[in-house]
Amino acid sequence: MKGPNRLIEDDALLAKLVADARQRGPRPEALDELLHRLPLPPAAPVSTFAALQKWIVIAGAGCALAGVAMLELRPSDPPSAARATAPSAAVAPSVRDVVPPSNEPAENAVPSTSVDDLPAAPSRSISAASSGAQPRGSLRREIELAGTARQALTKGEADRCLASVRAYEAEFPNGQFLLEAKVMRIEATAMAGDGPRARSLARSFLAKNPRSPYEERMRSLLASLEAQ
Amino acid sequence: MAALSPALAEAEYSAEEMSSRQDQATRLREAATAYFANVWRFLRSLGVPASSLDDAAQEVFLVAANRLAEVRPGAERSFLFGTAVHVARTIRRKHTREQLLDDPDDATLEPASTSTPEESFDQKEEHDLLMKLLDGLPEELRTTFVLYEIEGESLPSVAATLGIPLGTATSRLRRAREKFAVGRQRLHLQMRGEK
Numbered sequence: 001m002k003g004p005n006r007l008i009e010d011d012a013l014l015a016k017l018v019a020d021a022r023q024r025g026p027r028p029e030a031l032d033e034l035l036h037r038l039p040l041p042p043a044a045p046v047s048t049f050a051a052l053q054k055w056i057v058i059a060g061a062g063c064a065l066a067g068v069a070m071l072e073l074r075p076s077d078p079p080s081a082a083r084a085t086a087p088s089a090a091v092a093p094s095v096r097d098v099v100p101p102s103n104e105p106a107e108n109a110v111p112s113t114s115v116d117d118l119p120a121a122p123s124r125s126i127s128a129a130s131s132g133a134q135p136r137g138s139l140r141r142e143i144e145l146a147g148t149a150r151q152a153l154t155k156g157e158a159d160r161c162l163a164s165v166r167a168y169e170a171e172f173p174n175g176q177f178l179l180e181a182k183v184m185r186i187e188a189t190a191m192a193g194d195g196p197r198a199r200s201l202a203r204s205f206l207a208k209n210p211r212s213p214y215e216e217r218m219r220s221l222l223a224s225l226e227a228q
Numbered sequence: 229m230a231a232l233s234p235a236l237a238e239a240e241y242s243a244e245e246m247s248s249r250q251d252q253a254t255r256l257r258e259a260a261t262a263y264f265a266n267v268w269r270f271l272r273s274l275g276v277p278a279s280s281l282d283d284a285a286q287e288v289f290l291v292a293a294n295r296l297a298e299v300r301p302g303a304e305r306s307f308l309f310g311t312a313v314h315v316a317r318t319i320r321r322k323h324t325r326e327q328l329l330d331d332p333d334d335a336t337l338e339p340a341s342t343s344t345p346e347e348s349f350d351q352k353e354e355h356d357l358l359m360k361l362l363d364g365l366p367e368e369l370r371t372t373f374v375l376y377e378i379e380g381e382s383l384p385s386v387a388a389t390l391g392i393p394l395g396t397a398t399s400r401l402r403r404a405r406e407k408f409a410v411g412r413q414r415l416h417l418q419m420r421g422e423k
Contacts, residue, residue, distance in 0.1 A: 003376070003383040003398075007405065013412065017358035018378050026268040030282045034260055034289055039253050143357065146419055180419040213416070 013176045016139045139176075142168070146177040149184050158192035183214050190225060199225045252296050259296075259304045260289050266305070266379075267312050273362060273374040274316035277323050284319050288312045309379070310389045313371055320367070357415070364411040369404035376401050 008015045149164035165185045168175060175181070182205055190198035202222040206215065268285040276284045288311045292299075299307045362370055375381045375389060387397040 004401075006380070007377050007408070011412075014358075014377070017361070021269065021273070021358050021378070024269070024272075025265045026282060026285060030268070030285065031260065031264045033282070034264060034286045035257060037286065038256055038260060038289065038293055139357070150419060177416075177419050180416065 020139050142172050158188040161188040195225050271316050276316050276319050280319050284315050287315050306389050361411045372400040373404035
């Protein structure tokens with residue numbers, strides 16, 4: 001079942017919000033703390049059978065190594081003799097083959113593990129996604145500018161409102177609150193006393209956005225401006 | 229073939245058990261490395277307070293440490309998210325209780341609509357718009373919405389994670405979308421200075 005289309009595909013604001021949220025993440029140390037608290041893989045078992053098997057392997061390997069050492073310490077022996085007795089020495093490198101590989105994984109890890117055999121530590125990418133830093137998203141800036149404009153308009157500061165609207169439109173020509181910005185520009189222009197320009201802007205707005213949520217509000221403003 | 233002696237049988241069992249425990253521990257650490265940030269963000273979307281996020285995310289994995297053997301390989305993410313839903317619910321309720329106990333007159337408990345848009349806009353949480361919109365959804369709807377719309381889960385996967393029938397998941401998503409749309413509309417009303 002595919003399900004309905006995701007809102008994120010149709011709703012630019014939600015898409016921005018989600019993208020912004022994905023930029024945030026836990027502190028890198030938080031994962032380290034968790035890994036520290038999680039149980040570690042258990043140590044190798046020390047069962048009777050396993051211990052016996054280990055000692056057999058070690059003893060066998062030891063004997064083989066001793067045999068090789070003795071042969072190599074006899075300089076008078078011809079090389080062919082060394083080769084002739086060598087098969088017993090070949091046991092030494094095959095210690096791993098003697099140890100059951102599947103059901104006792106830790107058994108061969110203890111005596112014969114080199115640094116290269118150790119598993120790599122979990123890689124820690126300190127990317128923006130997992131970083132604790134919280135970058136200022138453009139959405140936040142967009143909201144700040146639109147909010148500043150709205151605040152200024154409410155306080156009767158027309159010039160400050162217009163400045164914020166200009167900044168908003170310059171930075172976000174396709175912003176989420178573009179319609180709101182246009183409305184605020186018209187209202188601030190009227191508030192600043194520039195009736196003719198406010199009327200012109202209001203008419204233009206209504207022509208371009210005939211069914212916007214601001215239609216009634218613009219018509220009312222236009223009516224009051226024309227009555228002056 | 230002669231049967232294994234009890235000692236040898238026990239040793240064989242221990243080795244198998246040890247191998248299994250090693251596998252589980254390794255699997256858990258791999259899951260933690262792969263999904264910790266996802267779980268953290270998911271908990272955040274579910275409304276866990278910022279001060280509790282690290283602890284909550286750790287709690288999810290500590291629960292998983294005890295139950296991972298029951299989880300089918302490949303289903304770790306779904307299990308972790310399902311656990312996160314329970315952890316988030318517990319923390320949110322505890323947080324709400326503590327707020328009520330701390331200060332019954334705390335202004336932050338008052339509905340956001342009592343403040344003017346300009347006042348509320350200045351508040352810190354206002355900047356976290358997604359959380360504010362999600363806060364408008366009841367818990368059950370919010371969880372479904374986040375899983376489907378933000379985490380990109382399929383509806384059957386949402387239903388499985390939450391342990392609910394598919395029809396219920398579908399219904400919750402529909403209602404969540406309706407409520408989310410109302411919140412979104414309210415945001416635009418605030419921007420244009422209306423309530």
